[in-house]
Amino acid sequence: MNMSKNGEVLLTWEDLWVTASSLKDGNKAILKGLTGYAKPGQLLAIMGPSGCGKSTLLDTIAGRLGSSTRQKGDILINGRKQTLAYGTSAYVTQEDTLMATLTVKEAVYYSAELQLPNSMPKSEKKQIADMTMKEMGLQDAMETRIGGWSGKGISGGQKRRVSICLEILTRPKLLFLDEPTSGLDSAASYYVMKTIASQCQGRTIIASIHQPSTEVFSLFHSLCLLSSGRTVYFGPANAAIEFFALSGYPCPTLQNPSDHFLKTINSDFDQDIEEGQTSRKSTEEVINILIKSYSDSDKYRAVQSQVAEICKQKQESPYLKSRLCWLNDFLNHVQEGEVLEKRSRASFTTQSLVLTRRSFVNMSRDLGYYWLRLAVYIVIAVGLGTIYYDVGFSYTSIQSRGSMLMFVATFITFMAIGGFSSFVEELKVFQREKLNGHYGSGSFVIANTLSAIPYLVLVSFIPGAIAYFLTGLQGGFEHFMCFALVLFTCMMLVESLMMIVASIVPNFLMGLITGAGIQAVMCLSGGFFRLSNELPRVFWKYPLHYVAFHKYAYQGLFKNEFEGLKIHDENMKRLIKGEDILKYKWEMDMDYSKWVDLAILLGMIILYRLLFLLLVKAGEKVKPAVRAIMSNSPQQINSAETPLHEFAA
Numbered sequence: 001m002n003m004s005k006n007g008e009v010l011l012t013w014e015d016l017w018v019t020a021s022s023l024k025d026g027n028k029a030i031l032k033g034l035t036g037y038a039k040p041g042q043l044l045a046i047m048g049p050s051g052c053g054k055s056t057l058l059d060t061i062a063g064r065l066g067s068s069t070r071q072k073g074d075i076l077i078n079g080r081k082q083t084l085a086y087g088t089s090a091y092v093t094q095e096d097t098l099m100a101t102l103t104v105k106e107a108v109y110y111s112a113e114l115q116l117p118n119s120m121p122k123s124e125k126k127q128i129a130d131m132t133m134k135e136m137g138l139q140d141a142m143e144t145r146i147g148g149w150s151g152k153g154i155s156g157g158q159k160r161r162v163s164i165c166l167e168i169l170t171r172p173k174l175l176f177l178d179e180p181t182s183g184l185d186s187a188a189s190y191y192v193m194k195t196i197a198s199q200c201q202g203r204t205i206i207a208s209i210h211q212p213s214t215e216v217f218s219l220f221h222s223l224c225l226l227s228s229g230r231t232v233y234f235g236p237a238n239a240a241i242e243f244f245a246l247s248g249y250p251c252p253t254l255q256n257p258s259d260h261f262l263k264t265i266n267s268d269f270d271q272d273i274e275e276g277q278t279s280r281k282s283t284e285e286v287i288n289i290l291i292k293s294y295s296d297s298d299k300y301r302a303v304q305s306q307v308a309e310i311c312k313q314k315q316e317s318p319y320l321k322s323r324l325c326w327l328n329d330f331l332n333h334v335q336e337g338e339v340l341e342k343r344s345r346a347s348f349t350t351q352s353l354v355l356t357r358r359s360f361v362n363m364s365r366d367l368g369y370y371w372l373r374l375a376v377y378i379v380i381a382v383g384l385g386t387i388y389y390d391v392g393f394s395y396t397s398i399q400s401r402g403s404m405l406m407f408v409a410t411f412i413t414f415m416a417i418g419g420f421s422s423f424v425e426e427l428k429v430f431q432r433e434k435l436n437g438h439y440g441s442g443s444f445v446i447a448n449t450l451s452a453i454p455y456l457v458l459v460s461f462i463p464g465a466i467a468y469f470l471t472g473l474q475g476g477f478e479h480f481m482c483f484a485l486v487l488f489t490c491m492m493l494v495e496s497l498m499m500i501v502a503s504i505v506p507n508f509l510m511g512l513i514t515g516a517g518i519q520a521v522m523c524l525s526g527g528f529f530r531l532s533n534e535l536p537r538v539f540w541k542y543p544l545h546y547v548a549f550h551k552y553a554y555q556g557l558f559k560n561e562f563e564g565l566k567i568h569d570e571n572m573k574r575l576i577k578g579e580d581i582l583k584y585k586w587e588m589d590m591d592y593s594k595w596v597d598l599a600i601l602l603g604m605i606i607l608y609r610l611l612f613l614l615l616v617k618a619g620e621k622v623k624p625a626v627r628a629i630m631s632n633s634p635q636q637i638n639s640a641e642t643p644l645h646e647f648a649a
């Protein structure tokens with residue numbers, strides 16, 4: 001049976017369990033045996049009190065569950081067991097991750113260029129972007145910057161609408177929305193949901209929602225009502241009122257049905273609920289009555305048989321079945337040719353160019369990215385220039401030159417971590433867009449590298465020139481160029497190192513400390529604080545001395561300065577050759593030239609950036625595969641809670 005026509009998506013989940021494990025609480029079940037489906041052409045709303053598991057259910061069926069949770073149960077896409085791959089669906093998360101420096105119009109235009117295929121003319125892309133912004137009621141905010149931690153911009157509700165706008169630009173076949181109306185007034189909620197509902201034709205839309213008005217509720221085709229991770233109701237939205245009435249909890253006249261449902265099943269405040277004229281029941285009892293009523297109902301049986309029909313799995317032994325499931329999942333991840341096709345989008349070159357432009361604009365507007373650093377570097381360069389002003393050619397100038405160059409190679413480059421917070425913000429946007437399949441990691445790495453180059457040239461050449469000429473280091477264009485280029489490559493290396501750190505360490509402060517720590521250890525083994533032949537052989541010399549970029553930075557700068565230099569030794573009345581100073585005082589490796597050191601530094605930049613790409617790609621491929629394997633391992637979930645059928649008993 002071909003269940004997917006024109007790329008439509010039918011999503012089913014059966015006996016879905018999700019547990020979170022913590023040292024303190026042990027295993028805690030968040031979702032408890034949920035079964036349901038989402039059909040093309042329908043808008044399914046997931047409702048329930050705060051903390052009932054709406055986001056967890058969305059994350060689970062969208063294949064985005066975090067590593068701290070475990071899942072069990074089958075999720076089928078068009079009747080086939082596969083996890084949603086990157087780029088096959090769109091997901092509007094609860095948190096708005098947007099580029100704060102862009103205006104609404106710029107953000108949507110860039111996104112349209114990134115997502116819509118190359119074959120579409122630019123004017124048409126703009127038209128789609130304009131139309132979508134209008135549908136989301138953003139026409140008056142188009143020229144306003146989004147804003148964020150660096151400055152106020154559009155309102156929270158407008159940000160929400162921008163986030164939705166970016167994801168519905170391509171009219172995805174499968175769309176997940178986590179609380180799309182939070183922060184919106186009732187009219188805005190209605191218009192936003194109406195736009196979303198109007199796009200249902202041939203598409204599957206699943207939205208978690210807190211408190212829809214009667215008008216918004218009427219837009220839903222199906223409703224999944226949860227309480228503490230259990231299904232209270234799953235079925236047509238317009239039949240939910242009847243279900244509550246038949247279960248003994250009719251919606252009072254003139255009351256918003258969703259208000260009534262949520263009030264009845266919210267156990268957080270444990271108010272007794274009136275039943276008929278006299279008796280009152282605790283919320284927990286009421287919830288159990290509703291769950292039992294649902295599991296005894298025709299609706300429940302209809303859902304079960306619908307899902308069973310779609311699944312039509314062979315009756316294997318439970319052990320063999322689970323083994324085959326995870327093998328199948330694993331193969332889905334390692335093999336090419338997902339059943340659910342990725343959306344067509346702009347070419348790699350277009351994406352890289354658009355991202356470079358966007359990143360360049362972002363860097364130019366974000367003061368913390370480069371401008372503040374440039375100002376601080378200029379102050380430090382003037383400081384260096386005045387401390388070592390006109391260093392001269394006396395014997396003592398050897399130490400002064402060495403210290404000045406060491407300061408440049410270590411501390412000025414070290415401060416390149418100053419842009420980390422801005423990079424982390426950009427990385428968050430990248431992660432969201434990558435997960436939603438807007439573009440791949442390769443385009444991001446290329447764009448980030450290209451857009452940063454002009455700024456790094458500025459922050460290395462201007463302060464570099466001030467410090468270089470005030471100090472009076474070796475004259476000549478070639479010498480200055482080598483000095484500035486080593487400074488430039490070191491700054492780029494530190495930025496590349498911080499990219500790697502950011503991809504491993506999830507937290508900004510932890511990333512900053514980790515990056516600083518790695519650099520401190522590397523600079524200790526660089527060959528200045530302890531000369532290379534005096535370094536302890538284990539770890540510090542082999543391998544760290546050869547791995548740390550500081551060795552090549554020190555060597556490049558020192559060779560550049562001392563080669564061809566003549567120092568006057570006033571006491572001994574003799575001239576000392578710079579080459580001898582390099583060999584005997586600084587113990588430099590003289591077998592190769594300063595340009596080789598520079599080339600090694602450039603090679604390291606490429607290596608570091610490739611490593612970042614590899615880590616991101618590995619996360620993309622390995623995480624879902626591991627999750628799929630883990631989710632079906634037989635001893636995964638140790639019945640942390642009572643199964644649904646026991647509640648029903």
Ligand SMILES: Nc1ncnc2c1ncn2[C@@H]1O[C@H](COP(=O)(O)OP(=O)(O)OP(=O)(O)O)[C@@H](O)[C@H]1O
Nearest residue numbers: 020030049050051052053054055056057066068069
């Ligand atoms: N990784 C996790 N580790 C531990 N507990 C978790 C984890 N993820 C979710 N939970 C818990 O599971 C419950 C459901 O969380 P979830 O975010 O799905 O609720 P929600 O219905 O979306 O809430 P809200 O409407 O407030 O966003 C909460 O009690 C939450 O604390």
